[in-house]
Ligand SMILES: [Zn+2]
């Protein structure tokens with residue numbers, strides 16, 4: 001019997017359906033731990049496919065490091081005593097694996113085709129062979145189940161669950177299969193869950209690439225040590241315990257730095273005033289606008305002189321130029337480009353990634369984690385076109401392309417050999433909804449766009465004389481649609497043609513005016529741009545970037561989209577900077593993270609060993625920690641004042657104090673006046689009460705979403721206005737007056753009542 005192990009249940013089901021004529025489904029366990037196995041006949045032999053739940057092993061510290069205390073941190077860095085053990089949360093999955101593995105004569109690893117997939121395959125082999133540890137060998141056997149300390153990084157998952165079939169005294173799990181069978185394993189690699197790909201993969205078996213797995217494993221080790229040590233250090237230094245802990249991570253902090261640096265640039269920006277002169281002209285048709293050819297006037301007098309010289313009744317066209325320009329089709333999608341485009345269409349990268357993964361598991365698109373932007377020659381472009389010709393929105397274009405003799409796809413700059421770029425592999429049998437529909441539409445249209453010719457855009461420019469001054473206007477007209485036939489909704493270009501004009505034409509001036517403006521600070525990053533920036537700097541991987549950004553939202557370091565740091569986020573980076581001034585390496589810089597990523601590539605090429613890389617990173621961490629340790633008081637002050645600023649919503653109308661977000665005993669949040677900064681609290685009103693601060697004014701607050709002060713007061717009542725945004729920058733933020741009895745809410749209430 002062949003045992004086929006996949007990374008997720010849906011991949012196991014899909015593979016069984018593709019390779020088997022009839023599939024018998026068996027269920028193991030119950031409730032949330034329920035696992036299914038898929039039994040079928042493969043080449044005349046029994047076969048069973050079973051899906052894991054991603055990683056089934058994890059790296060852990062010994063229990064002695066469970067307590068959060070500054071005094072253990074040095075030990076954690078010097079002697080982390082990490083162990084690679086079975087993940088307690090996977091107990092149900094592994095019990096099912098043991099059941100179905102019985103009697104297997106061959107093992108097929110069919111996990112996802114990337115670094116993490118290789119490691120998960122390695123984990124499965126360790127467990128099947130009985131080489132996996134049940135717990136850290138440094139731990140004394142536990143008398144009672146202790147509650148897991150769910151805090152930093154990989155420690156977050158519960159570890160109290162029992163490991164299947166543990167033999168007392170032996171630190172290893174019981175073998176599921178004879179070693180000889182496990183060692184003869186087969187690895188299959190496929191980029192899409194389509195019959196062609198899966199059959200081709202099974203026809204060309206290979207073995208698990210242990211170097212690649214080691215690279216992923218080293219990242220796990222390093223991330224655990226860095227995350228645990230720095231998170232604990234920062235949290236303990238700033239007295240932030242429990243759910244308020246300050247998360248710090250090897251990739252997360254440099255990403256936050258990008259956002260904070262941009263914000264500090266914006267704050268330091270001094271706007272410079274300037275003026276523009278504009279005129280509205282009309283001939284027969286619609287009026288249109290022209291601007292002074294000089295563009296920007298820095299001096300008021302120069303602007304006023306030009307304005308006077310331009311005064312006239314009639315303007316005259318001096319030149320009119322129209323030049324066709326090719327607008328090349330976009331290149332094939334890789335992960336970053338897809339998520340960036342999805343972000344442009346109003347979806348967060350993390351949600352886009354989830355939708356893309358489910359489309360992949362449904363056999364509709366190829367594997368969505370890829371850096372590649374060049375279709376390999378072996379790719380069946382025509383097959384995908386035939387599939388798409390069954391999908392109504394683009395059916396006509398797809399059918400036309402499929403019938404074409406020759407296909408010339410566009411190509412990007414990145415060429416890798418593991419996966420093709422993301423492309424559609426099937427047409428949905430029923431209508432998709434929500435994020436899935438959006439991502440599929442994007443992938444399908446992008447794919448067609450890469451096979452269509454360039455668009456031709458006619459760039460127009462008209463020069464017009466007003467009095468003694470020259471003005472101009474630009475326009476654009478789509479002369480030939482090209483790829484815009486299917487991709488116009490996602491392309492930036494818009495058709496904005498000028499009216500037909502010729503030199504000598506006269507136009508009536510209906511308005512001539514100056515506009516006073518200011519230079520603008522650099523814009524904040526959108527989530528899509530931030531992802532691209534991370535890729536440029538080598539921060540994270542295609543698999544992790546979206547989650548890292550999401551985590552910054554979840555930890556309250558950033559809010560909104562475009563991404564704006566909170567004062568807590570700014571304070572965290574500022575605290576690092578102050579401590580790291582003399583450091584040889586800045587741990588929140590992207591240079592250091594990129595170095596580690598390169599080392600992982602070298603591990604996968606067999607040039608470095610995991611322990612060498614982990615050891616080097618321990619040394620870097622030790623230097624950083626020593627510097628940080630000398631700045632505990634400074635870090636504490638900065639974090640405290642950052643948090644205070646984030647929670648201050650504005651001034652109190654009654655007493656001139658400050659309204660701040662507080663939490664009640666039940667965890668409900670509300671706004672209360674806390675009086676003026678530095679004001680002595682009033683003595684308690686009655687015995688047993690606490691001293692009172694402020695005037696006693698309170699307001700209820702929305703319990704969900706992030707609350708941000710707008711800095712403005714309500715025009716109706718004078719209390720501060722606040723902005724509420726959904727978690728992760730999702731949904732449209734809404735601005736409301738903090739006063740629930742404010743007259744501004746009457747209209748809203750009336751509407752709600754009526755509707
Ligand atoms: Zn007050």
Ligand SMILES: [Zn+2]
Nearest residue numbers: 714717737742
């Ligand atoms: Zn109001």
